[in-house]
Amino acid sequence: MEKWLKAYPAVFEQTKDGEYGVFFPDIPGCISAGDTLEEAIEMAKEALSLHLSEMINDNDECPAINLENAKKEAKDCLLMMIEPKTAIILRRTKDKAVRINITIPQFLLESVDNYAKAAHINRSRLIAETLQQKLSI
Numbered sequence: 001m002e003k004w005l006k007a008y009p010a011v012f013e014q015t016k017d018g019e020y021g022v023f024f025p026d027i028p029g030c031i032s033a034g035d036t037l038e039e040a041i042e043m044a045k046e047a048l049s050l051h052l053s054e055m056i057n058d059n060d061e062c063p064a065i066n067l068e069n070a071k072k073e074a075k076d077c078l079l080m081m082i083e084p085k086t087a088i089i090l091r092r093t094k095d096k097a098v099r100i101n102i103t104i105p106q107f108l109l110e111s112v113d114n115y116a117k118a119a120h121i122n123r124s125r126l127i128a129e130t131l132q133q134k135l136s137i
Helices: 039-058 065-074 086-093 106-118 123-135
Strands: 008-013 020-023 031-034 078-082
Touching: 008 039, 008 065, 020 039, 031 039, 031 078, 039 078, 039 086, 106 123
Parallel strands: none
Antiparallel strands: 008 020, 008 078, 020 031
């Protein structure tokens, strides 16, 4: 998994309107855009993360980085190394439920069960969603 979590070169092309289009020379089909450079960078990170997630799920080869080719592709554009968002990749590739055994105080378990019942969800979903929120993932 770690081999996928590296920075890839991204080419940022500014349009006549001042917006930015983004593409990754080493990852065909991975494109994005933004109204500002800051937005384009953020959108590029998300696009890269989603694209790599799909490649992992499809058991594709990890894309090799060819910086020399990226420099040629960039021409008069901005070339920047973009890192994917680890949380997005992990969430989209390691989302299979795993059974675990935990020990918690009985009053806490009863509280969890009461809350889950009122929310019409099961205990596992409540715990998972609470952990995701607490961990910001």
